[in-house]
Amino acid sequence: MHAPRGQRDPRNWPSPDRSANRRWCPSTSTTPSWTVRRGLRHWVEEFTREWGLGTTAVEWIVEADDCPQHVLDQITGLRESGWRVGVVTNGLTLTQGAVLEHTGLVRYLYGWCISEEVDVRKPDPGIFALAAELCGSDLTAVWMCGDSPMPTSSAPGRAGLYTIWIRHGRTWPAFMPQPGRTVDSITEALQALLRLCSPVSSG
Structure with a gap:
């Protein structure tokens, strides 16, 4: 998330240019819901295998993987x-694009960067530079919010990003550099960003 700069009025910011993303992520108005749902399921199956979760987790995540309206409202507030x-x-x-479509996030973002599409993965800091470019920006005054310690710690630090770790009740690994801030939920993370006047504000 890129912080606002100087005294520039946010009402004068240009509308997001999602043309680069749209070549692989079609509009929900033209994509059958079953296609989006299938892509979401494929991603969840990959995720649960990677983390050693049981098969029952697949159905739970598929059914629960909606972005709450209050989170979308907070994102709107950030953009404003x-x-x-x-x-x-x-x-x-395909699968990550389906997740973005299923949650409705694509309508609230300036851009998004998927590892397969750009041939670079987190925690490589290069993927953050590419994401910033897709959002029409650079890595100056960028905050990254994440719930995985490795990408939240190593990549943003090398790329010069400010970080917020969403801990979900967990303890930060003692051997890793501390994140800039720690919160308990995405709601708290977005609230923290809304309170910032600049990326180096204290709080």
């Missing part, structure tokens, strides 16, 4: 305040 909001994710283009 001048922030440029994007997503960086590892995975297959």
